[in-house]
Amino acid sequence: MPSEFELIARYxxxxxxxxxxxxxxxxxxxxxxxxMELAVSTDMLIEGRHFAAGANPRALxxxxxxVNLSDMAAMGATPRWALLAIALPAADENWLAGFTxxxxxxxxxxxxxxxxxxxxxxPLAIAITILGEVPDGLALFRAGARPGDDIWVSGALGGxxxxxxxxxxxxxxxxxxxxxxxxxxxxxxxxxxxxxRLRGIATGAIDISDGFAGDxxxxxxxxxxxxxxxxxxxxxxPEFADLGDEQLERDCVLSGGDDYELxxxxxxxxxxxxxxxxxxxxxxxxxxxxIQPGDKLVLLDARxxxxxxxxxxxxxxx
Amino acid sequence: MPSEFELIARYxxxxxxxxxxxxxxxxxxxxxxxxMELAVSTDMLIEGRHFAAGANPRALxxxxxxVNLSDMAAMGATPRWALLAIALPAADENWLAGFTxxxxxxxxxxxxxxxxxxxxxxPLAIAITILGEVPDGLALFRAGARPGDDIWVSGALGGxxxxxxxxxxxxxxxxxxxxxxxxxxxxxxxxxxxxxRLRGIATGAIDISDGFAGDxxxxxxxxxxxxxxxxxxxxxxPEFADLGDEQLERDCVLSGGDDYELxxxxxxxxxxxxxxxxxxxxxxxxxxxxIQPGDKLVLLDARxxxxxxxxxxxxxxx
Numbered sequence: 001m002p003s004e005f006e007l008i009a010r011y012x013x014x015x016x017x018x019x020x021x022x023x024x025x026x027x028x029x030x031x032x033x034x035x036m037e038l039a040v041s042t043d044m045l046i047e048g049r050h051f052a053a054g055a056n057p058r059a060l061x062x063x064x065x066x067v068n069l070s071d072m073a074a075m076g077a078t079p080r081w082a083l084l085a086i087a088l089p090a091a092d093e094n095w096l097a098g099f100t101x102x103x104x105x106x107x108x109x110x111x112x113x114x115x116x117x118x119x120x121x122x123p124l125a126i127a128i129t130i131l132g133e134v135p136d137g138l139a140l141f142r143a144g145a146r147p148g149d150d151i152w153v154s155g156a157l158g159g160x161x162x163x164x165x166x167x168x169x170x171x172x173x174x175x176x177x178x179x180x181x182x183x184x185x186x187x188x189x190x191x192x193x194x195x196x197r198l199r200g201i202a203t204g205a206i207d208i209s210d211g212f213a214g215d216x217x218x219x220x221x222x223x224x225x226x227x228x229x230x231x232x233x234x235x236x237x238p239e240f241a242d243l244g245d246e247q248l249e250r251d252c253v254l255s256g257g258d259d260y261e262l263x264x265x266x267x268x269x270x271x272x273x274x275x276x277x278x279x280x281x282x283x284x285x286x287x288x289x290x291i292q293p294g295d296k297l298v299l300l301d302a303r304x305x306x307x308x309x310x311x312x313x314x315x316x317x318x
Numbered sequence: 319m320p321s322e323f324e325l326i327a328r329y330x331x332x333x334x335x336x337x338x339x340x341x342x343x344x345x346x347x348x349x350x351x352x353x354m355e356l357a358v359s360t361d362m363l364i365e366g367r368h369f370a371a372g373a374n375p376r377a378l379x380x381x382x383x384x385v386n387l388s389d390m391a392a393m394g395a396t397p398r399w400a401l402l403a404i405a406l407p408a409a410d411e412n413w414l415a416g417f418t419x420x421x422x423x424x425x426x427x428x429x430x431x432x433x434x435x436x437x438x439x440x441p442l443a444i445a446i447t448i449l450g451e452v453p454d455g456l457a458l459f460r461a462g463a464r465p466g467d468d469i470w471v472s473g474a475l476g477g478x479x480x481x482x483x484x485x486x487x488x489x490x491x492x493x494x495x496x497x498x499x500x501x502x503x504x505x506x507x508x509x510x511x512x513x514x515r516l517r518g519i520a521t522g523a524i525d526i527s528d529g530f531a532g533d534x535x536x537x538x539x540x541x542x543x544x545x546x547x548x549x550x551x552x553x554x555x556p557e558f559a560d561l562g563d564e565q566l567e568r569d570c571v572l573s574g575g576d577d578y579e580l581x582x583x584x585x586x587x588x589x590x591x592x593x594x595x596x597x598x599x600x601x602x603x604x605x606x607x608x609i610q611p612g613d614k615l616v617l618l619d620a621r622x623x624x625x626x627x628x629x630x631x632x633x634x635x636x
Contacts, residue, residue: 042403085360
């Protein structure tokens with residue numbers, strides 16, 4: 001069996017072109033550019049909670065990094081460097097080859113260097129820390145939404161939760177729909193370029209990891225405002241189209257989580273600019289409501305009646 | 319049961335005085351000082367591997383941060399910011415209160431801010447990422463040892479491994495010795511000030527986490543040199559004094575790991591400066607051997623005969 005150090009050398013020790021020092025010492029060394037602030041975030045994925053036992057290792061490598069890249073997108077930061085702490089039940093080289101292929105393929109797309117980490121034995125757990133750069137004063141925060149701002153959402157919502165429901169037997173999807181919803185769950189696309197381009201435009205931003213309603217509430221709480229949202233305007237994943245299960249659709253779209261789309265607010269005067277931006281990036285950007293004074297989230301259905309919806313995902317409530 | 323967000327607010331969300339933005343957004347924001355490089359490292363602790371089930375949570379909070387501070391010390395970096403990713407089997411508030419007391423007490427001693435993290439449910443796993451600053455060009459590396467350099471060790475070796483052996487029934491210690499060895503294992507003291515003061519003095523450095531011999535080998539490999547070490551000169555934890563078990567002592571001192579002392583190399587011309595430094599910090603600094611040309615680690619016993627010793631700790635070999 002290869003040793004811990006052989007595994008690191010074989011699978012994790014790649015040249016870190018954008019770092020002063022990468023894998024192999026007690027720490028990595030990086031130097032943020034002049035005039036740059038450093039955005040730092042960490043996310044942990046646990047087998048049986050964030051992914052099923054036996055999950056495809058390549059997809060898992062993609063997702064473990066993607067959820068962290070998504071945090072950079074929500075800050076308007078350009079991801080630069082990542083560290084990986086991983087506990088593995090065994091030194092399974094096939095698994096590691098797949099996992100690192102998924103991880104490094106995504107990392108290379110965004111010019112992110114893996115600069116450090118820790119490899120140990122234990123129940124499968126993956127914690128990635130991401131570091132990114134954002135020009136001084138231009139980071140996007142949850143706490144910037146103002147009454148009158150539009151509320152925007154990128155892409156489409158609910159597809160990841162629908163895939164999860166289908167795998168649990170709570171929904172029946174055709175093969176093509178199961179596959180495309182499954183990709184939303186297993187291989188989310190972090191909205192990095194969108195986040196970068198929203199610097200100076202978005203007044204508040206968050207990535208939708210816990211569900212639209214819960215994540216919007218985080219923005220409202222931090223900003224000290226309320227919101228009015230029209231459910232009919234929310235962009236729904238196309239896999240819901242033929243399903244005819246309104247309750248499931250609503251649960252997935254509002255509270256499903258794992259979408260990794262961006263939810264952001266912006267002044268009404270930015271509408272044209274944002275539409276042009278979405279067109280240029282080929283990402284659907286949809287206006288779904290407005291920020292209001294107060295502290296309430298009001299959700300209206302297609303007939304203008306108030307809807308109730310649960311909060312976001314809570315790891316200790318289930 | 320408190321929600322994930324209530325737990326974060328109650329236990330982890332402390333003012334981050336040295337950061338632009340701390341816990342509570344998609345990422346934290348920090349700005350390294352002018353002329354500073356950023357040292358970044360991550361370490362993961364897993365129940366049943368790095369600590370026993372039922373371990374004292376306060377000590378665990380201390381140790382989880384201490385092992386990361388030790389990596390900063392080995393780089394000559396000043397620790398500034400930490401992120402905590404933690405998987406917990408349940409929202410046990412007594413446990414969390416103890417864990418965060420241990421963590422924050424140590425963090426405050428070194429003016430380290432907890433700026434972010436991730437809290438989830440799962441088998442107990444703790445991954446901390448530490449960020450520190452070091453003036454441009456002054457970081458300590460494993461790869462700087464040169465033939466003729468002295469090899470130095472801080473503090474005393476083997477005590478942590480001895481405590482582990484005693485708990486496993488492989489050694490019998492008196493109550494006072496069990497307690498003091500136990501503190502070496504459970505609450506190691508990271509050598510942060512020593513690492514900072516060794517900038518410009520040490521030619522190579524590493525912290526002893528996997529055992530003296532294995533960690534020295536990392537320095538030798540990275541530096542492309544060999545070494546001659548006199549076992550009799552190695553500083554041994556005082557808890558070995560009355561034990562009379564030479565084999566166990568040798569195993570613990572050479573291969574035990576978990577000591578978190580610094581092993582460093584320096585030119586012979588630095589001897590007086592290093593002795594003065596150790597006196598000022600009240601840390602024993604012991605010269606244990608010399609760097610040599612070649613690639614061999616030669617260990618001599620008290621009679622000048624070559625000793626064999628195993629490697630360091632390998633998470634996938636046991």
